[in-house]
Amino acid sequence: xxxxxxxxxxxLALCLASSAxxxxxxxxxxxxxxxxxxxxxxxxxxxxxxxxDNRNPYGMAFEASGHNFQAIEDDDSDSDGFxxxxxxxxxxxxxxxxxxxxxxxxxxxxxxxxxxxxxHGTKATVTWTSTGDVGDEVSIELWRDGEKVATLKNAVINDxxxxxxxxxxxxxxxxxxxxxxxxxxxSIVGECDSEFSIVAPG
Numbered sequence: 001x002x003x004x005x006x007x008x009x010x011x012l013a014l015c016l017a018s019s020a021x022x023x024x025x026x027x028x029x030x031x032x033x034x035x036x037x038x039x040x041x042x043x044x045x046x047x048x049x050x051x052x053d054n055r056n057p058y059g060m061a062f063e064a065s066g067h068n069f070q071a072i073e074d075d076d077s078d079s080d081g082f083x084x085x086x087x088x089x090x091x092x093x094x095x096x097x098x099x100x101x102x103x104x105x106x107x108x109x110x111x112x113x114x115x116x117x118x119x120h121g122t123k124a125t126v127t128w129t130s131t132g133d134v135g136d137e138v139s140i141e142l143w144r145d146g147e148k149v150a151t152l153k154n155a156v157i158n159d160x161x162x163x164x165x166x167x168x169x170x171x172x173x174x175x176x177x178x179x180x181x182x183x184x185x186x187s188i189v190g191e192c193d194s195e196f197s198i199v200a201p202g
Contacts (some may be wrong), residue, residue: 010058010105058078117199137157152165
């Protein structure tokens, strides 16, 4: 009987060691994928586990993806409004809805993306995305060589798409960009990636 008990204890110890090794392996892999977390609170089993062997939503998504961190970067595993990669970069837990980035919000201009030509007397489409609490309204500004040329829309619904008039009074030429700015917080602003041109018709 003592021998049976001994073997059971050995088997249990091996199972626990195997489980711990697997956890350490995945944590090590997380550190390889995201070196910036290795000196932070994220470099811990709580990245994927709520308690003990119970996985949090991020841990469950990681397992379902075949243990592929990149495959779930754009997901929002804990449904707190921030993608997994955004949370990791902000050193907040992607599997805990009570842990999320503290920055207020951000705007990314999708269109124009650069290289387009706007024609006087027509309407152009501006599209964007916003993350966090940007507010219900944004303004759309036209910039050139680091200076604001005009406010194309002073206050429009922050719905990600708006048509703007290309007035003939706008100087023709290149070097233009568009900025979409939060009306709630003027410091929250996004700018198109590259410059575009405005030309006269014909």
